[in-house]
Amino acid sequence: MNKQKHYYAVAGLVVIGTIVSYIFLQAIYPLPKAASAEAKTIDFMFDVYFGLIAFMFALIMAFILYASFVFRRQPDDTEDAAHIHGNTTLEIIWTVLPVILVIGLGVWGALEFRGLVSAKENEMVINVTGQQWSWSFEYPEQEDIVSAQLFLPVNRPIVLKMNSEDVLHSFWVPEFRVKQDLVPGYEQELRFEPTVIGRYKVRCAEICGKDHTTMLADVQVVSESDFAAWVEERSARPAYADLTPVERGELWYNAATGDWAGCVGCHSVDGAVRAGPTWLDIYGRTETLTDGATLTVDDTYIRQSIQEPNAQIVEGFNPNIMPQDYVERFTAVQAEILADEGVEIDIIADLIAFMQTLEE
């Protein structure tokens, strides 16, 4: 058989193989939605590299498969094949061409990378803290709001200043494409610009111990005006995490925040009797119930009175007055605070702490 023919055949296979592999790669390797300016640059590079992968794979596989089918030894053939030792020209070619390719790719990668990490105009700084196994975000330019959710205005360059409280973590939002480890003791920076409004997730990408799997945080990219509204709402509201339980207890008592009937409506703190017993000296006092039993007011009793107000009625007061849905409402608010600030708060415990301060 004519030697040239083999080469033409393989060349054809390489072309077909490249195209097929490229289509296959695009099908099995879908990148997540591109939601940052960086993703655009990076995804283009992905496309080029996929092309390269397809070509290199097809090039070698075409030769190997072709040889495996065409250059088979017949079972009875004990002769050796042609004695070809090598070919220095070829070796030089397939050394030098890749060198050029590699340098080209390296330079291109370096240029794009410089663009990705260089400081941009009008950057907004957000401080990120990672700890086993949660994230917290602080907005130094927005009155130091602290949030457990990463709220971002769309189309605004962001620079994260990241610190870890304990071990290594890694900030990664797949839709933004970029990633950076957090190193305790050494602040790290990461830059990106979100470009698509939507909800995403920060996924810790560096093994950080037991619950590494669930070290996630919500990301919300919102319009500029929504962001401003969020900032306003968050800065008007106290940061519960920073308050003491007693301070928080007073807030809950007055229902200054939270949408429930304030305890203040029925319980006084100065001894005055309203619809319910006064809270003055409430903690530890002896209470007589309508069924004649007496008991001491302690944590368990207070919890019980809030969870099931009608279970035990204080003598001289009426059942069915105190609202019965506090637990539900408290749970909702607690969840909100957890999402916003990443701290778990027990509203009843806060109220108890507040009650304990009400002594004559």
Next chain:
Amino acid sequence: MGTGKIILTSSFTRGIIGQAVFAALGIAFINVIRAALGLEATLEPGVVFGALISVIGFLLGAGVFTDWIKWIGGQKTPLRHGTPAGKPEWSRYLNVDYNHKVIGIQYGITSVIILLVGGIFAITFRLELAQPGMQFLDNDAYNTLFSGHGIVMIASILLGVGAMVNYLVPLMIGAPDMAFPRLNAFSYWVAVPSAILILAGMAVGGWDTGWVAYPPLSLRAPLGVQLFLLGFYMNGFSSIAGAINLLVTVATMRAKGMSLFRMPIFVWAAIATALIQFTATQTVGVSLTMAVAERVIGLNFFDPVGGGNPLLYQHLFWFYSHPVVYVFVLPGLGVISELLPVFSRKPLFGYKWIALSSLGIALLGFLVWAHHMFVAGMPNSLRYAFMLSTMFVAIPTGVKFFSWVGTMWEGKLSFETPMLFVLGAISVFLIGGVTGPILANVPTDLHLHDTYWIVGHFHATMFGGFIFPFFAALYYWFPKITGRMYKESLGKLHFWLMTPAFWVMSLGQMSAGIMGMRRRIADYDPALGVANTQMLVTIAGLVIGWSVLIMVYNLVSSARSQEMAAMNPWRSRSPEWQIPSPVPEFNYDVPFEVVGDPYDYGLSDSEYIRMMPAPSGD
């Protein structure tokens, strides 16, 4: 002597007893001192000291030091050879033996056993990952299993490399044994208590750091991490001693006329491997010791709270752990280059280029470690530098691929099981190779780093560069080792199950990674859309596991019952095939002389080696 008694008095049993006794002594020793100083008894310092000396206990018990101790006492000890009187041949493999072929087989069998253990770990957590949500593991168990899988597989690969190098190199260069037979035995036996330490670490609470054990996490991890660090550390002695032995053997014991460029190509791979092991292992040893010391005695190297630097560990660690990747793959690539000419009936295309590319890869390997740290918090200047140096690895690797194609081209190929595994190796290593540059390129790596893409990529390089060639080698040299032929049909079945399954597995893993699945997580978000892929990967993993069991069955049963193989079933020119199988105790009854090139297939009347005339008069 009965079977039971042979096993009970073997080096293995004595070693394990020695290890247990010394571990107990170590724990007691530390706590007695603590008590004397008025400190309360604690677990960790005692365990660390006990683990450290338990390795010595094992070696003493096994009898690895016996000859050396006698030397110190001024006693001479002749090199024992052959099967000890009154014992069956198989008892040699359970005892300290100085013959390189016995040691090679000990390495090989241990490697396969540990491979199965690591495989069981993998299958276990793969089943957990088959569906989103936690099914039967908790986070701690999951973390211990994947960490254990990583390090156990590395131990297995290092043992497999030891198996190939020890068995083959002396035969290929015409030496009767390795240069230092006792050191050779030490290299093997020290790996056994090291592996036991690692497995013990998993048993006493495990650890959650992965095989990399980055501080500060490793400084807070459960106690198991200490045993892991120490086992890993002790294993380094095996690498370093083995490498020195190999280098001296090749440098001084080659047959007459065997110039460097007339060595079988596998020997080049072995040299490159040994150079890496001999020079890089120390740095990982340093990083591991520092981590152990920081935990036990509070030397503050890495914890930033006391002024340490976590990145220091990563640099020291990867300065070894990147090059060690080439320790895993270079011998495998050497097997590919060694076998292709035999099954293509054609000379190895560009012998010198392939030989030098091994050295090139070994040297370049020292300049690329920080690509593991592209997002770790290095200065940008380093990220540019390591991006370029890493990409250059493609060049010597490319030379190998092109030369393999050149070897096959217009050859007369036949497809017995070893050749199938060679071709499987090339295809799989190719997948690993072509998916590498996209990781070297920092902008794309920012997305892919620490995802399943990495998992897919390095499993492809490990399988293509080591597992497939290792299996090819097992089948190919099986008739040499046992004198019998394996069952060809089962060999082919193994190949046709494992190869497609592996493609599915690694492509699937990379797919999950690019779609957003992180590494080292016990559970994944169904919203990522990777659940079906994970199921597929698990099924593929199971198929690979079963296929390996088929191989084990094939080799074990064939070693006893199959028909005797022809002396040179593959019609190879390599020296080891010109003598009977199994190989005589001292390899070559008469020395040979190298008179030609190793791979001159198709050159009529050419000879590679010629047996020298037998010395007259005895």
